[in-house]
Amino acid sequence: GQNIDQPTEMTATEGAIVQINCTYQTSGFNGLFWYQQHAGEAPTFLSYNVLDGLEEKGRFSSFLSRSKGYSYLLLKELQMKDSASYLCAVVDSNYQLIWGAGTKLIIKP
Amino acid sequence: ETGVTQTPRHLVMGMTNKKSLKCEQHLGHNAMYWYKQSAKKPLELMFVYNFKEQTENNSVPSRFSPECPNSSHLFLHLHTLQPEDSALYLCASSQGTSGGADTQYFGPGTRLTVL
Numbered sequence: 001g002q003n004i005d006q007p008t009e010m011t012a013t014e015g016a017i018v019q020i021n022c023t024y025q026t027s028g029f030n031g032l033f034w035y036q037q038h039a040g041e042a043p044t045f046l047s048y049n050v051l052d053g054l055e056e057k058g059r060f061s062s063f064l065s066r067s068k069g070y071s072y073l074l075l076k077e078l079q080m081k082d083s084a085s086y087l088c089a090v091v092d093s094n095y096q097l098i099w100g101a102g103t104k105l106i107i108k109p
Numbered sequence: 110e111t112g113v114t115q116t117p118r119h120l121v122m123g124m125t126n127k128k129s130l131k132c133e134q135h136l137g138h139n140a141m142y143w144y145k146q147s148a149k150k151p152l153e154l155m156f157v158y159n160f161k162e163q164t165e166n167n168s169v170p171s172r173f174s175p176e177c178p179n180s181s182h183l184f185l186h187l188h189t190l191q192p193e194d195s196a197l198y199l200c201a202s203s204q205g206t207s208g209g210a211d212t213q214y215f216g217p218g219t220r221l222t223v224l
Contacts, residue, residue: 004151008149021195030209030210031210033212039215040218041115041218041219042199042215042216042218043199043215044215045212045213045214048210048212050210063171077209087152089152089167091208091209091210092209094208094209095207095208095209095210096208096209097154097209099151099152099153100151101119101149101150102149102151
């Protein structure tokens with residue numbers, strides 16, 4: 001079967017750095033998405049990786065290793081507004097989107 | 110208005126009621142989606158429409174009935190629901206050119222409670 005694993009919950013301190021991991025086992029691979037979802041709000045697009053390596057977008061970076069079935073989202077200089085759930089999703093060989101259950105990130109002052 | 114809008118934002122209904130959820134996208138997209146989101150579970154894709162044609166129905170019970178009159182509007186008609194159907198129902202849209210590889214734009218969701 002197809003599976004996406006990410007930690008259920010993480011806690012970090014304001015101003016620090018946090019890395020949210022996502023591992024996947026899917027039938028084929030055509031890209032990996034990260035979305036952010038604040039409580040009670042819509043998920044919003046953060047990043048899309050299809051090639052190996054690190055892509056940086058301001059305070060957020062996303063890394064992909066296709067050979068290891070692994071990605072991470074790196075958040076720097078954490079702010080209270082970064083408290084949210086972070087959803088990892090993989091596009092499989094049939095261009096179906098397989099979702100992880102999300103990681104709830106709690107930022108403490 | 111911009112983006113993807115959903116109404117109502119909150120809905121409480123009895124098991125014998127009939128209600129409808131509405132979604133509208135103002136992005137010029139061709140694909141629209143209904144998802145169910147339950148606590149601590151992955152998003153569950155329910156239905157996909159591309160150019161108004163239903164392209165996916167993930168074994169959703171018949172008590173959920175989608176309708177897509179045009180590329181901008183999507184409805185989810187609800188009848189005879191069960192308490193386990195209580196969840197956040199999210200609508201999304203995308204360009205519709207790359208299947209799951211399209212970036213999806215989500216509405217804020219309808220929080221549904223079935224009593």
